[in-house]
Amino acid sequence: KRYKVPGSYKPSKFDKKILMWTGRFKTEEEIPSRxxxxxxxxxxxxxxxxxxxxxIGLTIIACFAVIASARRQAEHHQSLTSWNLAKKAKWREEAAISAESKTK
Incomplete structure (x- = not known):
């Protein structure tokens, strides 16, 4: 079944997908050429x-995922502060070892 609609715009493939996704037409064959x-x-x-x-829905889902992840990490007593302190302590150890090897 084809609709005869007077028109002046030839829809592209993407336009046809939009027309179908929004419910204006059921199939691509129903879309007129203009x-x-x-x-x-x-x-x-x-x-x-x-x-x-x-x-909006994906953002709300992501917010709940971040909240759940933060709660899980809080239960294990993990935080960014403790992670950064451990990383900096490791760097200090590496710097001390490299400085010691240079002085020898």
Whole structure:
């Protein structure tokens, strides 16, 4: 089934995917060869809104993952401060060893 829509814009493959993703057309074959620019603008706006909602959801999920990870590390008494202190102590030891070997 093809829709006969008067239009002046030839949609690209990406535009066709947007039109299908936003629910304007069910299959790629239903999309006419030329569409009105307003139809594509509406579809792009809907795609932007859907993408924003997806990104908001992923951000919230990532926040909960970071919170869970921080709680796990707090239970094991791990922190950035203790990690940095251990790393700097290791560097001091390496620097002392290298300085000792240079003086010999």
């Amino acid at each position: 569409i009105p620019p307003e139809m594509l603008d509406i579809a792009r706006n809907k795609a932007r809104v859907k993408t924003c909602y997806i990104m």
